[in-house]
Amino acid sequence: MVEVLQAAILILLAAAGTGVVLTRDHGQQVIGVSFFGFLLTLLFTVYQAPDVALSEIVVGAVALPLMVLLAHASTERHGREQRRRREHSQS
């Protein structure tokens, strides 16, 4: 029974990894990474590794998406400011 669960989570993990790589939209990819981290947590739980699962769920579902979203917001803001500056210098 446990082996079936492990195989199922491994296959889901491969699918989620494909999803993370092939997604181009920023917001969707962050959700995908969060889900990927959650699947990894399930994998660690099923492989009898509770310590690692604790670690992964906090990092992969909370800390990592938050930092990536902030980096996205920062780069978009810089893009807006640089465009505004270019328009200012042209006009």
Added chain:
Amino acid sequence: MTHLPYFVAAYLLLMGLYGVTTSRNLIHLILCLTVVQAATYVVLAAVGYRPGATAPIFADISTHRPAVDPVVQALMLTDIVVEATVVALLLAITVQIKKRTGDVDPDRVDEFKG
């Protein structure tokens, strides 16, 4: 079927590397690196597992019960937290690149201006 962890790990590694080579956005590239990282976790978790064994926590069970490998878990545990901060460092570099060159496309960020 017993080799499924190996194959999934190889698949994740190659998929992540494919994402790194064909990425058009540095932040997308960094997240593909986390997929590559997950490949190592899959291999380590599978190598430590013993069928029918339980977690290596002996707070409520006798130490003679078969348990999985704790060394491999110790390797994974610190690695997860540390890699989160390394991803943060990479994101900080990305933000600086955006400020200096106005671009986050890895194909176009080529020159290193002083």
Added chain:
Amino acid sequence: MSRGWRIFLFVFGAAGLAAAFAALSLPLPGPSSLRSRYLEAINSRTVPERHATDAVSAVNFDYRGFDTLGEEFILFVSVSGAMVLLREGREQHGKLLPDGMARGREVAGSDAVRLWVLAMLAPKILFGLYVVTHGQLTPGGGFQGGVILATAAFILYLGDGFDCFRRVVPHGLVEIGEAMGAGGYVAIGLLAFLSGREFLTNFLPLGRPGQVTAAGTMPVISLLTGLEVTAGFTLLMFSFLQETLTPKEDIDE
């Protein structure tokens, strides 16, 4: 190298790697049948030798404490690097807006989120402290509990904005905390010299397995690691938030 060539080279290399991997891994025994003498050695010795019931934390902080010291310093250096990279922006721009909030950049938080944050803050901190201090008994330890405590600081930002986060989290104190956490680990290791033993020997009395004070230096190291990880993540968030939310120039005035 142009993009097309790069992709072609990658596909070529990946195909070769996949073929080699398949050829090498198929004759191997399955992953669960690999013998490991380390497993039996540690699982049978953790409770009698070290009085710690969590074998993973025992390996992390005691049997292989030196490796964990290295990992902790990787964390320390990454956080310092990220802070330096994002700090440069702070000196470039003008002053912050009077109440620290970038004009029109922050969405006003909803009351539901604020209520939820208020309700979850204390349980989060309590749970984080529990996980840090009980690392040698049950799954947990400095790393996991440290990140949980750091998320308690994050949700302050989610509930009430960057200004509240800035007022509650004193930047200088958090920096000192991180340094104390990293340096304290080395200090504990050096203290073992005083009794004539090697670096990072477990020299405190071992106590009874099942108590919080069991396993000698392990709870102390766990606490220091938790302090360092919490402070590190909080500083990271601080730098990222400051970088994202403070205006660089006011073009439209």
